[in-house]
Amino acid sequence: MSLFIIHSSADKNLIKNICQQTSDNQYCTHLYFSDSRSYWVGVQGLALIAIQEIINKAQDTIHNRFPKLSKEITDPVGKQRLGVCETDYTNSVNNFNGAFQSTSKSDYWKAIDWIRKGANDVIDCQNIYKRESPIADSPISAVNNEIALKLSGILLTCIDNLLRR
Numbered sequence: 175m176s177l178f179i180i181h182s183s184a185d186k187n188l189i190k191n192i193c194q195q196t197s198d199n200q201y202c203t204h205l206y207f208s209d210s211r212s213y214w215v216g217v218q219g220l221a222l223i224a225i226q227e228i229i230n231k232a233q234d235t236i237h238n239r240f241p242k243l244s245k246e247i248t249d250p251v252g253k254q255r256l257g258v259c260e261t262d263y264t265n266s267v268n269n270f271n272g273a274f275q276s277t278s279k280s281d282y283w284k285a286i287d288w289i290r291k292g293a294n295d296v297i298d299c300q301n302i303y304k305r306e307s308p309i310a311d312s313p314i315s316a317v318n319n320e321i322a323l324k325l326s327g328i329l330l331t332c333i334d335n336l337l338r339r
Contacts, residue, residue: 185212185213185214185215186207186213188216188217188220189202189203189206189207189212189220190203192206192217192220192328192331192332192335193206193328195331195334195335196327196328196331197323197324197327198324198327201324201328202324202328205223205224205227205325205328206220206223209223211223217332217335217336218277218280218332218336220332221277221285221329221332221333221336222274222277222278224325224328224329224332225270225273225274225277225329226274227325228270228292228321228325228326228329229267229270229271229274231317231320231321231325232263232266232267232270232296232321233267235263235314235317236260236263236264236267239314239317240256240259240260240263243256243313243314244256247313251308252310255302255303255310255312256313258298258299258302259299259302259312259314262295262296262298262299262302263295263296263299265291265292265295266292266293266295266296266321267292269288269289269291269292269295270288270289270292272284272288272291272292273285273288273289273292273329276288277333280336282333282336282337283337285333286330286333289326289329289330289333292326293321293322293326296318296321296322297318297322299312299314299318300312300315300318300319300322
């Protein structure tokens, strides 16, 4: 029983250490402490959990948010922008799947390339609403920011720690 407690405590400390290095410690600790797998993995596993969370959020956006928004948005510019975002999110999922594979194989430099591409796809979705008139806020700004900034930042923190070993 004491080995179990010591092991769990060590993993909690690992999570706290990683999350303190991110721009949103509270978000990071919530992400990992709410996922029971986090207590049984090392830094590589934490990176994989972050990638899975990104892919899940992106797929949820593709399968649930975009169809709903497509019914609500009627203007041609809004429809065109939404189409760009759908393509961006599909590309993002593909890129984060590449990041997952590279991270699984401990090819962290390649993973960084995939992460950069995946985050940039989501950023493009955010920016499409600011490039031309009429300037507007993206209807999925919160998800864009969560994926491109918070989760990708956590993921890159994990990868950075793996590279420094």
